[in-house]
Amino acid sequence: MRILIVEDDELVADALERGLAQAGFVVDHVGTAEQAEAALAADEFDLAVVDIGLPRTDGLSLVRRLRRSGSDVPVLIITARDALADRVDALDLGADDYMTKPFELPEVAARCRALIRRTRSATSAQLTIGAVALDLASRTVQLHGHALDVTRREWSVLECLALDTGRVVRKERLLRAIAGWDEELTPNAVEVYVSRLRAKLGDAVAIHTVRGLGYRLDDPAA
Numbered sequence: 672m673r674i675l676i677v678e679d680d681e682l683v684a685d686a687l688e689r690g691l692a693q694a695g696f697v698v699d700h701v702g703t704a705e706q707a708e709a710a711l712a713a714d715e716f717d718l719a720v721v722d723i724g725l726p727r728t729d730g731l732s733l734v735r736r737l738r739r740s741g742s743d744v745p746v747l748i749i750t751a752r753d754a755l756a757d758r759v760d761a762l763d764l765g766a767d768d769y770m771t772k773p774f775e776l777p778e779v780a781a782r783c784r785a786l787i788r789r790t791r792s793a794t795s796a797q798l799t800i801g802a803v804a805l806d807l808a809s810r811t812v813q814l815h816g817h818a819l820d821v822t823r824r825e826w827s828v829l830e831c832l833a834l835d836t837g838r839v840v841r842k843e844r845l846l847r848a849i850a851g852w853d854e855e856l857t858p859n860a861v862e863v864y865v866s867r868l869r870a871k872l873g874d875a876v877a878i879h880t881v882r883g884l885g886y887r888l889d890d891p892a893a
Contacts, residue, residue, distance in 0.1 A: 672717040672787050672830065673697040673847050674827055677707040677733065678749075679725055683772070687720060687749075690776030691783065694749040694832035695810050697825070697851045704728035708736065716744055716846055717787050720779075721766075723750040723757065745786040749774060784808060798833050801891045802875040805833055814875055821871065824849040828864045832878065832888035841885040861886075 673689040674691055678684040679702040690696045699716075700706050704725050711719065719737075724732035734746055746766045750757070753771040761769050767786050770779065784796065784807055796808040810826055812819040831848045832840055834893065842861050849864070850856040865886055869878055879887045 672784075673715070673744060674851070675707065675710055675716045675719045675853070676700045677702075677704065677719060677721040677725065677730065679706060679722065680705065683722070683819050686776070687779065689773075691720075691780060694780035694783075695826070696780070696783065697848060702726075704730065704736075707733055709744060711737065711810075713742060715847055717790075717848075718745045718781070718783055720747045720749055723748060723752055723761070727791065729760060734764045736759065739796055739825070743790075747779075747786060747789055749779070759887035782806070788834070797834075800833055800836055800876050800888065803872060805830065805888070809871045819871060821868070824860075825864050825868055827870075828861065829868055829888075832886060834890050836890055839881045839884050839887045843885075844887065 675688050676684055676698060678687065678700065684700050684702070691698045701710055701712070705728060707719065707721070721730040721733060723861045725733070730748060730750065737744065739744070748761045748766045749772065751772045763888060768782055770782065775830055788796070789806065790870060798805045798807065802815045804858045805811075807830065812821055812826070812829065827849045828845055831845055832858045842858050845861045846858055850861070865878055872878070874893060877889045879889060881887055
């Protein structure tokens, strides 16, 4: 899953980047609302983590503009402002969650996972598709009740497909789930990881190629 951090404090941004990357997210960072709008318009992100106290255009104005433009990207506000009025304003403007600084990175990661699950209509961190069980919190996979060894990028592709079981996931989206701005990967990389997953999962689930679009993971019980 891919996250955009919108934070002008480099120390805070670095801590968030490192912590969320360790939790398994692909993370990119911008320092202004204007850069965030451009990034969200040009690229696909699963979540934006936004500070209120941004230069020029603040985080609340950014949320307002995103919602008015029709963007439905989930937004987690992380800010030093802890007044009730700020929390109410942020949520009313369209933010999905609100945390105050100082924060604990495990909680930030957990809230990010919860918000992303909510947008995919997943009510739990445990997903079961046929004989395949995924734990989104621990980033582990079981096949027929036994642990399955997958790489970080194989996990990211499988997670993305599993959260949209039965729906086509575009190849470009899968690519962005495994690589941020600082990683040079071609769309062929997605084909490689899908091929590896098919080999490891066998006939437990089917990952179908939808020509010209992407891939779809189907639940054999559906």
